[in-house]
Amino acid sequence: xxxxxxxxxxxxxxxxxxxxxxxxxxxxxxxxxxxxxxxxxxxxxxxxxxxxxxxxxxxxxxxxxxxxxxxxxxxxxxxxxxxxxxxxxxxxxxxxxxxxxxxxxxxxxxxxxxxxxxxxxxxxxxxxxxxxxxxxxxxxxxxxxxxxxxxxxxxxxxxxxxxxxxxxxxxxxxxxxxxxxxxxxxxxxxxxxxxxxxxxxxxxxxxxxxxxxxxxxxxxxxxxxxxxxxxxxxxxxxxxxxxxxxxxxxxxxxxxxxxxxxxxxxxxxxxxxxxxxxxxxxxxxxxxxxxxxxxxxxxxxxxxxxxxxxxxxxxxxxxxxxxxxxx
Amino acid sequence: xxxxxxxxxxxxxxxxxxxxxxxxxxxxxxxxxxxxxxxxxxxxxxxxxxxxxxxxxxxxxxxxxxxxxxxxxxxxxxxxxxxxxxxxxxxxxxxxxxxxxxxxxxxxxxxxxxxxxxxxxxxxxxxxxxxxxxxxxxxxxxxxxxxxxxxxxxxxxxxxxxxxxxxxxxxxxxxxxxxxxxxxxxxxxxxxxxxxxxxxxxxxxxxxxxxxxxxxxxxxxxxxxxxxxxxxxxxxxxxxxxxxxxxxxxxxxxxxxxxxxxxxxxxxxxxxxxxxxxxxxxxxxxxxxxxxxxxxxxxxxxxxxxxxxxxxxxxxxxxxxxxxxxxxxxxxxxxxxxxxxxxxxxxxxxxxxxxxxxxxxxxxxxxxxxxxxxxxxxxxxxxxxxxxxxxxxxxxxxxxxxxxxxxxxxxxxxxxxxx
Numbered sequence: 001x002x003x004x005x006x007x008x009x010x011x012x013x014x015x016x017x018x019x020x021x022x023x024x025x026x027x028x029x030x031x032x033x034x035x036x037x038x039x040x041x042x043x044x045x046x047x048x049x050x051x052x053x054x055x056x057x058x059x060x061x062x063x064x065x066x067x068x069x070x071x072x073x074x075x076x077x078x079x080x081x082x083x084x085x086x087x088x089x090x091x092x093x094x095x096x097x098x099x100x101x102x103x104x105x106x107x108x109x110x111x112x113x114x115x116x117x118x119x120x121x122x123x124x125x126x127x128x129x130x131x132x133x134x135x136x137x138x139x140x141x142x143x144x145x146x147x148x149x150x151x152x153x154x155x156x157x158x159x160x161x162x163x164x165x166x167x168x169x170x171x172x173x174x175x176x177x178x179x180x181x182x183x184x185x186x187x188x189x190x191x192x193x194x195x196x197x198x199x200x201x202x203x204x205x206x207x208x209x210x211x212x213x214x215x216x217x218x219x220x221x222x223x224x225x226x227x228x229x230x231x232x233x234x235x236x237x238x239x240x241x242x243x244x245x246x247x248x249x250x251x252x253x254x255x256x257x258x259x260x261x262x263x264x265x266x267x268x269x270x271x272x273x274x275x276x277x278x279x280x281x282x283x284x285x286x287x288x289x290x291x292x293x294x295x296x297x298x299x300x301x302x303x304x305x306x307x308x309x310x311x312x313x314x315x316x317x318x319x320x321x322x323x324x325x326x327x
Numbered sequence: 328x329x330x331x332x333x334x335x336x337x338x339x340x341x342x343x344x345x346x347x348x349x350x351x352x353x354x355x356x357x358x359x360x361x362x363x364x365x366x367x368x369x370x371x372x373x374x375x376x377x378x379x380x381x382x383x384x385x386x387x388x389x390x391x392x393x394x395x396x397x398x399x400x401x402x403x404x405x406x407x408x409x410x411x412x413x414x415x416x417x418x419x420x421x422x423x424x425x426x427x428x429x430x431x432x433x434x435x436x437x438x439x440x441x442x443x444x445x446x447x448x449x450x451x452x453x454x455x456x457x458x459x460x461x462x463x464x465x466x467x468x469x470x471x472x473x474x475x476x477x478x479x480x481x482x483x484x485x486x487x488x489x490x491x492x493x494x495x496x497x498x499x500x501x502x503x504x505x506x507x508x509x510x511x512x513x514x515x516x517x518x519x520x521x522x523x524x525x526x527x528x529x530x531x532x533x534x535x536x537x538x539x540x541x542x543x544x545x546x547x548x549x550x551x552x553x554x555x556x557x558x559x560x561x562x563x564x565x566x567x568x569x570x571x572x573x574x575x576x577x578x579x580x581x582x583x584x585x586x587x588x589x590x591x592x593x594x595x596x597x598x599x600x601x602x603x604x605x606x607x608x609x610x611x612x613x614x615x616x617x618x619x620x621x622x623x624x625x626x627x628x629x630x631x632x633x634x635x636x637x638x639x640x641x642x643x644x645x646x647x648x649x650x651x652x653x654x655x656x657x658x659x660x661x662x663x664x665x666x667x668x669x670x671x672x673x674x675x676x677x678x679x680x681x682x683x684x685x686x687x688x689x690x691x692x693x694x695x696x697x698x699x700x701x702x703x704x705x706x707x708x709x710x711x712x713x714x715x716x717x718x719x720x721x722x723x724x725x726x727x728x729x730x731x732x733x734x735x736x737x738x739x740x741x742x743x744x745x746x
Contacts, residue, residue, distance in 0.1 A: 060707070061402040063424025083740070145575040151567060152579045181568050183725065267574055272725060274718055288395070289710045290744075291420050 055297035062291060075298035085299065087274060088282040089306065094187055095262070095278060096255030099194035103251060106199050108240070111206035112232060126207065129200035141264040144193050148179040148265075155179065180265060183273035190262045190276050197261070198254070202247050209243030210236065245318055252314055256307045259284070279303050354382040355637045357644065358408035360393040362662040363464075363627055369661045370654050374647050381640050390414070400632065401426035407632035409641040413461050415451060415626040419705040421461075422454045428631040428638065431459035435642050440650055448667045450702035452628055455537075461628035462649045465664035467592025468697040469521070469622040470613045472599075475685070477587045481505035485614040488588075492518065492556045495617040499565050502587045511565035511587050513577045515557040519720055521590060522553035524703070525620040532704040534712035534741065541745055543716055544738040545731040550716070554723050554730045561724045578603065590616060592624030593693040597663040600683040608682070613689040621699040626667065665693060672697070708745055715740045 055075055057068040079085045114125050132140070147154045156176040163172040179189045213236065221231050262276040263284075270277030279299065287296035359367055364387035371383055386408055388396060394417050400407035401421065413421055421427055430437040437459055441449050448463035473485055481502040488498040495518075499511035512518070523533060526549060530537050543550055560566055567586065569576035580586050581603045589595065595603075599611060616622060629645045631638055647654060655671030658664045666672050672694045680686035706712075719737040722728040728736075 060420075060423050062398045062421055062426060064402060064404055064426055067424050082743070142575075149576055149579065151576060151585075152583070178568060181570065183727075267571060269571070269717075272721060273727070285714070289714065291423070291707070291710075 051297045051300060054294055055301050057294045059293045060291040061287070061293050068294075071294065075294045076302065078295055079299050079302055084274070084277070084282060085279070085302075088277050088279040089303075091187070091275060092256055092258060092278045092280075095191060095194070095258055095276075096252065098187060099191040099198075099258075100248075100251045100255045102191075102195050103199050103202050104244070104247065106195070107202035107206055107247075108244075110199070111203045111210055112236060114203070115207055115210040116228075126200075126204060129203050131200065132197045133201045135197075137260045137264060140193065140197065140261075144265065145180075148189055150176055150178040150181055153179070178272075180276075181272050183271075183275050186266065186271040186273070186275040190265055190271075193261050193265065194255075194258065198251070202251070205243055205247045205250075206240065209240050212243075213239045241318075245314075248318065249311060249314060252310060253307055256303065256310070352380045352382060353637060353640055354384060355410070355640045355644065356384045356386055356408040357410040357412070358386045358388070358393060358397065359412040360388060360390045360414070363412050363664070366464075366658040366661050366664055367648070369657055370648055373651075373654060373657070374644060377647065378640070378643055381643070383644060397421070400634070404634055407634050409631065409635040409637045410644055411630050411632055413628045413630050415623075415628070418452055418461060418628060419707055419709055421630065422452070422458070422705075423707055426633055427460040428633055428635075429458040429460065430462060430631065430642070430645075431457065434639075437462055443650065443669055444667050445669060445697045445700070447623060447700045447702040448626065451626070451705060455704075461630035462645050463667040464627050464629060464649045464655075465658065466626040466667045466697055467594055467624035468665060468693045468700065469590060469592055469616055469624050470595075470689070470693060470696065471588055471590055471616050472595060472611055472613055473588045474584075474586070474607070474610055475612045476610045477502055477506045477509060485612065489614050489617040491618045492522070496556070496559055496563060496565070499560075499587070500563055503565055506587065509585050509587050510567035510580065512560065513567050513569040513580060513586060513589060514571070515560040515566040515568075515724055516717070516720055517590050518560055519553035519557035521616060521620060521622050522556060523549060523716070524622045525616075525701075527701060527703065530704070532706050532709075534709060534716065535706045535745070537704065539706070539745060541712070541738055541741045543712060543734060543741055545734040547734075550734055551730060554720055554734065557720060558723055558730070584610075593665050593689070594624070594663055596681060596683055596689075609685040612684050612687050613681075613692060615692065615696060621696050621701075623697075623700045627664070665697070669698075708741070711744050712741045 054068075056070060056072060058071045058075075059068045110129065114122055118125055146152075150156065153176075156179075159172050160176065163169045163174055177185060179185045217235050217239075218231055221235060226234070257280055258278045259280040262271070262278050263281050265271070266276040268281075268285075270281065280303070283296050283299045283303070286292050286299060357367060364385055367383075367385055371385075374383065375381070387393075393412070394414065397407065397411055397413070397417075398420075401424070407426075411427075428435070431453075444463055445466055448466060449459070452461040452463060453459045471485075471489055473488070475485070478485060478488065481498075481504070483498045483501050488495055488502075503509055503511055527533070531542065534541065534543055536542055545551060561568075567576060567580050569580055571577070572591070581589075581599070584604065584607050593613075596611075596613075599605075600608060604611065629648060631641045631645070635641050648658075649655070650668060652668060652670045652674070655666035655668045656674045656676060659666055659671070659674075659676065672690075677690040677694055678688060679690070681689050715737050719728070719733040723730055723733045
């Protein structure tokens, strides 16, 4: 390190200014900030680098670190030629859209209603909608299993009761629906749980966005005779765009990493026709059940590329103009 | 000065004495999962009588966590217990590599006890190159449990029902018809699992032969029959489509008393009487599996990791837990863990009736069944093949593919991974 003469106080030469004071000034900040870097290197950077290394190796965990074998890009080509990997990617994409879109379509009007109409109950309503987000996934799964159960579920019991009502009965199915046991119902069932769980979280994001919009704009609009819809359309929506960008990006990344809900609802198996098998679930299965750590690591990098590409597209389409606040 | 020196010396010696005696007392650890932890805890007083200088620390984790922790410990070479319990489903996985001690070799020479154990247990813990990575402790001889009251109502006898898979289905239709709202079996796939696991030729594994060739396919009679029988059960609307055991639908069907039969290991009775079907005590009974087949449901083993610093003491504990007849009987009394040691199964308790099964002397039946179960060769790729076969079976059951197409595809998918 070269000390600059200008940086030391008075006429003392820089060398002599070293010692404790110099140490404190130059190095102490690094020591104070080092816990973050140490933890980041151990729990953040190292696993990422190790995972990248692992993706080029053939390795069964349990055989010891010495048993790795370099296989080049084989783990990547194995994944790219694996029909189950593509199926899992397709499932992930479908589930991300099926569960992601409704979350926002519900959360924006909800946030607007809570912000505008329920001033006094705002905290209570927000807490109620936010509750699913912080509820234990195990408790959630028990409840939804009870609801979705084919033979003994509440949903089927309700549909059955509705079917028996004269006149409107024909609108409801006569047979019980095997929600988690038939291919066509697995994805909507999972999506329903995801929507239920994350709508409150998005509502909270939008609510904070709404609170940041200056009240004067609404006052000016009302003076100009704007209706409620016009205020929403021309003030709220454009000014919410930055927060929408954040919320949609979070949903996109979260949706592509979907694991807990489908894993628990399908008992880890992916459900009928593997329709609930997401890429992260397949990655976990490849590692934990198939003991193929290299293939699983390569799969995580492929998923990273997909998420990166989609986030970039989202950023291009929506982000720039969103961050600029319109246009 | 000299006096001071003497006193100091005396003090040092006195202080060193307890340390010296403590050094001879060794503490070893054992990693287990529930309910095996209860078995180990019950065994310790007896073990301490034989080995007073050893203290055993029991580290119990939930079933999946235990095996995950063991995987991590073996892959990093650190953190394993001196003795590790391994469930049947994980044995093939841990047999890979050299993380576990080969107990077939000296000074353990586990092979010498082979004839004392139920025949199929040893091959499960042995690798293709002849290493033995774990010692069997309990087994799960399979049985067909049935509701005697439901069968009686339909005028069907259990022996007529289990003559063959065809008679199981034919009589099953009568049972379901006579008991509205009931199901013959939780899931049609279970029948396929049993058929896949039985009637194997010598040297034939479940999904691969000795040379690693994929056996799954439309030209293999075992798989064709398994898929066909399962499909017949599904088409006759006899199953509750409950998926795997312990799924919520499976549990509810038991609790509501809607199941007429279930195939499982003998250990199921413990679950039924404790929580699963408490209200139906005396109504359930046990019979052999259909078609004169015998299969096993799980089983537990004990292994010594290479990284253990106390291998001698670890082996002593394993030997006590597995080869001591009184201990194996105690384990059976503690949790209902069926002994892998044959002499233990000759204890008088096995001739007693099982209260939950209406006093039926079912243990004799299970003991005989255990002796008839054939060993299965395990392959590292079994979990992948099993998943692929289950997926293709599901496509047959839901009617989206026929048996031949599904098996052809399964063969292709498994062969892809078996490199």
